[in-house]
Amino acid sequence: MTVDPNAATQSWPSPEPNHRRPHPARYLVPVLVAAAVAVALGVYGRVHQPTGTAFDLAGFSSTRAVKSWLASTAFFFALVQLVSALMMYGRLPGPRWAPAVHRWSGRIAFLVAVPVAVHCLYALGYQTYETRVLWHSILGCFFFGVFSAKMLLLRSERLPGWLLPIVGGLVFAVLTLVWLTSAFWFFRTFGVTT
Amino acid sequence: MKRPGPLLTLLAGLLLGLFMLTLNATTGTKTASSSYQEKSPSPAPTKTTASPSPSPSASPSPSQSPSKISDASYAGRTDDDSSSVAVSVRDGRAIAYFCDGHSKESWLKGRVNPDGSMRLTGGHGAVLNGTLQDNSRIRGAVDLDGGHYAFTARRAVKGSGLYRATATVRGAKVDGGWIVLADGRQVGIVDRDGKPSAAPRIDPETGAVTVDGQQLTASPVVP
Structure with missing residues (x-):
């Protein structure tokens, strides 16, 4: 990986507290970083010669089973994300520690998804030979872009109230589609195996 | 004022990704040969052909009747005569090899459905779709590196x-x-x-x- 997705954040513009309206860079930087991350992943997956194999975990029959379970774990925590977010926005009754649940379930989901993505990009690459595979490739790259944008937006203050739920919902929706086109497909095709 | 948490999360993910990538680059090929040698659930290959008695293999799906698919190997050429394809079937599972004898090759594996159809997948996104006909030949196609190779593989005899x-x-x-x-x-x-x-x-x-x-x-x- 030659492109550092975090590089752009080093030139983060300093906030101007006397402005009432957020500086356009507030939106522009996350959007540009998101685009850079998604494109960089896609280009890497396309350019890098897929190896076909990579790390394997003991106790699983195949790497694809490992990935399917890791992805399902990520998807489970994504569901926790959805519920805890509804709690934070008062749409569901929830405990006071709902924000902490939201933060940590998100971190776990993201960190669990990273090895899956690394394996996809390293061993399989960006493929287009089938509709399912094409969408999985596109959305997989897109997911990490949107996720980066969401993380960067969290650092901004005085954003419009609807922005984070929209972006968060987008992250959740994309992850769901990525899961449906991979792990769900795998379990349906090959059975729920370990 | 600025929350460092989200940035740390991104950074942790990036580091984890780079770490796994390094791990793959250094040790990734180790599992290449072993991943094809998964243990078979059946203790011995069954040589029955179209036998009505249920096969002793511990197939995960009970609706499958592996006795209909006999254990055999199939080998043949692609329609354009550029490459060879061989498929080895045992206990409802198959491993296939596509090879042009120079540089293009792929190992693929997967399940054989009770109706004889199969979809085997390999590295680099390679896919073999085929159908076993009359337990005597497999007709199908391999998609590899953007190419589409239709093939017919006949039941292998001794030595092939x-x-x-x-x-x-x-x-x-x-x-x-x-x-x-x-x-x-x-x-x-x-x-x-x-x-x-x-x-x-x-x-x-x-x-x-x-x-x-x-x-x-x-x-x-x-x-």
């Missing part, structure tokens, strides 16, 4: 079929695959540390082959 040899020769990991056709023609590719090249001929009787001066034995491949 799919062979593989893996070894370490002078520090290099050697992985060879051969397809021997019924008329004695054979194609093979030897990978030396992942670099493919045309393979020397094997003796179909014994599987003996000399790679880089070292005597190896290629064995028939079973899923």
Whole structure:
């Protein structure tokens, strides 16, 4: 990986507290970083010669089973994300520690998804030979872009109230589609195996 | 004022990704040969053909009737005569090898459905879709590296079929695959540390082959 997705954040513009309206860079930087991350992943997956194999975990029959379970774990925590977010926005009754649940379930989901993505990009690459595979490739790259944008937006203050739920919902929706086109497909095709 | 948490999360993910990538780049090829040698649930290959009695294999799906699909190997050429394809079927599972004898090759594996259809997948996004017809031939196509190769593979007779040899020769990991056709023609590719090249001929009787001066034995491949 030659492109550092975090590089752009080093030139983060300093906030101007006397402005009432957020500086356009507030939106522009996350959007540009998101685009850079998604494109960089896609280009890497396309350019890098897929190896076909990579790390394997003991106790699983195949790497694809490992990935399917890791992805399902990520998807489970994504569901926790959805519920805890509804709690934070008062749409569901929830405990006071709902924000902490939201933060940590998100971190776990993201960190669990990273090895899956690394394996996809390293061993399989960006493929287009089938509709399912094409969408999985596109959305997989897109997911990490949107996720980066969401993380960067969290650092901004005085954003419009609807922005984070929209972006968060987008992250959740994309992850769901990525899961449906991979792990769900795998379990349906090959059975729920370990 | 500014929350560092989200940035740390991104950074942690990036570091984890780079770490896994390094791990893959250094040790990734290790599992290449072992991943095809999954243990078979059946203790012995069943030689029954269309036998009505249920096969003793512990198939995960009870609706499947593996007795309809007999254990056999199939080998043939692609329609454009550029490459060979061999499929080895056992206990409702299949492993296939696509090889042009020069540089293009792929190992694919997957399940054989009770109706004889199969969809095998391999590295680099390779896919084999095929149908076993009358337990005598497999008609299908391999999609590999953007190419579409229709093929017909006939049931292999003695000496023909799919062979593989893996070894370490002078520090290099050697992985060879051969397809021997019924008329004695054979194609093979030897990978030396992942670099493919045309393979020397094997003796179909014994599987003996000399790679880089070292005597190896290629064995028939079973899923």
